[in-house]
Amino acid sequence: MDMKWLKTFVTAAKTENFHQTAERLYIAQPTVTVHIKQIESLLGVGLFEKKGRNIALTTAGKRFLPYAINILGSFEEGIQDLETWGKGYKHKISLAVSPLIAASILPNFIRIFMKRNPTIEVAINVMESNLIGEAIRNGSADIGLSRVQFENLGLTSLKLYEDPIIAIAPHDGGDAESALPLEFEKVIYENIILSHNHPVYWDDLLFHIKQKYPRICSMVVSQVNVTKRFIEEGLGISFLPRSTVTRELLEGRVLEVFTDKIALPVAGTYVVTKMKSEVINLFITHLCDHYK
Structure with a gap:
C-alpha cells in the first residue's frame, strides 16, 4: 500500500x-x-x-x-x-517546559548541554505548567521543567532552585545611576498591578498587598512576556521572578522597586520525571550542576 x-x-x-x-x-x-x-x-x-x-x-x-x-x-x-x-545522534530527550522557563533560564543551559553532548538530540515542547505533569505521565515528554510542583500522578518533582520575586516598574526615563530609588507606596498606587502571570503565588500575594494598600488596581495578564512588554510601555507594574527580568534590568528597560512593607514570596522551579534512564539522569545531573 x-x-x-x-x-x-x-x-x-x-x-x-x-x-x-x-x-x-x-x-x-x-x-x-x-x-x-x-x-x-x-x-x-x-x-x-x-x-x-x-x-x-x-x-x-x-x-x-x-x-x-x-x-x-x-x-x-x-x-x-x-x-x-x-546526523550522529544516538539518544533523544523530549522536554516539556513552561513558557516562563523557556524564555529565561533554559536557552543558556541547552546551548551548553548540546555542545558537551553532541550525540543527544533535545526536543522542546513549550506548554503551560499545569499541563506538564500529564505530558510526563503519558510519556509524551521525558523531563518537565515547571513552576508547579507535582506531588501526584506517580511523578517525581525535584526542586531545581528558588527564585526571589521582585517588584518591577517602568523605567522613569532618568539616569539610572543618579536617580533616587523609587518609592514603593507611590509606585503601587499610581500604577496598575499586572497579575497572575505565574501559576503559583499570585492569589496570596495580591491578598496581602490589598490588605496593606486597599486602593490598588490590578489587571490579569497571563503571560510573562506580555507582562514585561506592558511594563516597558508604562502600562503597569508587576511582581516577577528575578530570573525572568535579569536582561531587562541590566539593559535598563525596567526598574526594580525595593520594599520592606510586604513580604515577597519565592518561586520554585522543578524538574519533573516519571521514568529514569542513563540519558535522563545525565541531563538532570548537568541541569542541577548548572543551577547550583
Missing part, C-alpha cells in the same frame, strides 16, 4: 471534503479521488459516502481510520529516527 494513499485517506477523514484535502496536501483534487479509490479497491470496502457537498466516513472507514493513523505515525517516526541517526 502506498503511504500517499493512507495520508490522503487520513487527511480526508479530518476535513470531510476532497477539495480541502487537496489544498492541504498540495495535490490536485482528481488525485485525491484516485488515491481513495485505490485504497478502497485494495481493502474491498467503501471508506467514504457523500453527504451533501462533503463526505463522511462509512462504518468501515471509521473502523480502519485508527489503523491508518498508527501506520502513518510509525512510518513517519521511522523516517525521523533514520534522519536523527544520520
Whole structure:
C-alpha cells in the first residue's frame, strides 16, 4: 500500500471534503479521488459516502481510520529516527517546559548541554505548567521543567532552585545611576498591578498587598512576556521572578522597586520525571550542576 494513499485517506477523514484535502496536501483534487479509490479497491470496502457537498466516513472507514493513523505515525517516526541517526545522534530527550522557563533560564543551559553532548538530540515542547505533569505521565515528554510542583500522578518533582520575586516598574526615563530609588507606596498606587502571570503565588500575594494598600488596581495578564512588554510601555507594574527580568534590568528597560512593607514570596522551579534512564539522569545531573 502506498503511504500517499493512507495520508490522503487520513487527511480526508479530518476535513470531510476532497477539495480541502487537496489544498492541504498540495495535490490536485482528481488525485485525491484516485488515491481513495485505490485504497478502497485494495481493502474491498467503501471508506467514504457523500453527504451533501462533503463526505463522511462509512462504518468501515471509521473502523480502519485508527489503523491508518498508527501506520502513518510509525512510518513517519521511522523516517525521523533514520534522519536523527544520520546526523550522529544516538539518544533523544523530549522536554516539556513552561513558557516562563523557556524564555529565561533554559536557552543558556541547552546551548551548553548540546555542545558537551553532541550525540543527544533535545526536543522542546513549550506548554503551560499545569499541563506538564500529564505530558510526563503519558510519556509524551521525558523531563518537565515547571513552576508547579507535582506531588501526584506517580511523578517525581525535584526542586531545581528558588527564585526571589521582585517588584518591577517602568523605567522613569532618568539616569539610572543618579536617580533616587523609587518609592514603593507611590509606585503601587499610581500604577496598575499586572497579575497572575505565574501559576503559583499570585492569589496570596495580591491578598496581602490589598490588605496593606486597599486602593490598588490590578489587571490579569497571563503571560510573562506580555507582562514585561506592558511594563516597558508604562502600562503597569508587576511582581516577577528575578530570573525572568535579569536582561531587562541590566539593559535598563525596567526598574526594580525595593520594599520592606510586604513580604515577597519565592518561586520554585522543578524538574519533573516519571521514568529514569542513563540519558535522563545525565541531563538532570548537568541541569542541577548548572543551577547550583
